[in-house]
Amino acid sequence: MDDAVRLDSLTKTYGSGEGAVSALRELSLSFPRGGFTAIMGPSGSGKSTLLQCAAGLDRPTSGRVLINGQDLSGLDETRLTELRRDVTGFIFQSFNLLPSLTAEQNVALPMRLAGRKPPRGAVRQALAQVGLEKKAGSRPSQLSGGQQQRVAIARALVSRPAVLFGDEPTGALDLSTGRELLATLRALAGPASADSGDGPVTTTVVIVTHDPNVAAYADRVVFLADGRLVGELLQPTAEAVATRMTYLAVSQ
Ligand SMILES: Nc1ncnc2c1ncn2[C@@H]1O[C@H](COP(=O)(O)OP(=O)(O)O)[C@@H](O)[C@H]1O
Ligand SMILES: [Mg+2]
Numbered sequence: 001m002d003d004a005v006r007l008d009s010l011t012k013t014y015g016s017g018e019g020a021v022s023a024l025r026e027l028s029l030s031f032p033r034g035g036f037t038a039i040m041g042p043s044g045s046g047k048s049t050l051l052q053c054a055a056g057l058d059r060p061t062s063g064r065v066l067i068n069g070q071d072l073s074g075l076d077e078t079r080l081t082e083l084r085r086d087v088t089g090f091i092f093q094s095f096n097l098l099p100s101l102t103a104e105q106n107v108a109l110p111m112r113l114a115g116r117k118p119p120r121g122a123v124r125q126a127l128a129q130v131g132l133e134k135k136a137g138s139r140p141s142q143l144s145g146g147q148q149q150r151v152a153i154a155r156a157l158v159s160r161p162a163v164l165f166g167d168e169p170t171g172a173l174d175l176s177t178g179r180e181l182l183a184t185l186r187a188l189a190g191p192a193s194a195d196s197g198d199g200p201v202t203t204t205v206v207i208v209t210h211d212p213n214v215a216a217y218a219d220r221v222v223f224l225a226d227g228r229l230v231g232e233l234l235q236p237t238a239e240a241v242a243t244r245m246t247y248l249a250v251s252q
Contacts, residue, residue, distance in 0.1 A: 004204035010063035041224030089156030146177035212241035
């Protein structure tokens with residue numbers, strides 16, 4: 001099995017002594033290449049912590065994170081920064097766009113900040129991937145919430161990352177806008193289309209959500225409770241996810 005990300009006995013403890021909080025407890029989990037996985041669980045179950053450790057934004061207390069087979073614990077801060085720039089993409093509930101920049105400039109910004117000129121056409125291509133090729137010159141205030149989040153996705157895609165992580169990426173969107181965004185994410189997961197330029201990249205998508213309707217767009221849902229993996233559903237329906245969540249809430 002080809003895994004884009006492997007989490008191996010991941011433990012994350014915040015603080016120490018009396019006030020220590022165990023956010024993840026020896027959690028092992030893999031995200032297969034090209035898959036679209038949703039992570040669910042009650043509030044405080046460790047979803048955001050898991051995503052941040054998996055994306056190299058935070059370091060686990062113990063255990064290993066492997067991305068494309070590479071163990072992140074062996075990387076110093078410089079290499080980790082490069083990995084976040086080149087191998088992973090991250091989108092948040094808030095879009096974090098700069099209001100004074102156009103969509104195109106926002107998408108190009110991370111590369112420019114890294115002192116690199118975005119490859120010719122890469123920015124346009126990323127915008128096209130999220131259906132915004134006609135909005136390249138628009139500023140965030142001229143775009144709807146869903147369009148702003150798609151600019152944020154394009155910004156995460158411009159480096160052609162192997163894995164795209166999203167923490168409640170539809171949390172700030174209304175239902176129909178959220179659905180459009182999910183269809184975009186689902187279309188992104190899997191092998192790149194043939195016309196995508198410099199060689200195929202198979203994108204793996206991993207999102208956190210608390211909404212069963214959102215999770216139903218994924219091809220797999222994993223459930224966390226109290227920092228542990230407690231279940232999994234393949235080809236989930238919203239009903240099956242909702243039932244499982246109710247059970248988790250009761251059994252806590
Ligand atoms: N920076 C932090 N410092 C201390 N405790 C934290 C921190 N971040 C998260 N926690 C705690 O870790 C646990 C898991 O949090 P989190 O990963 O945010 O859960 P979720 O995203 O599922 O709501 C919670 O008990 C939370 O209060
Ligand atoms: Mg969270």
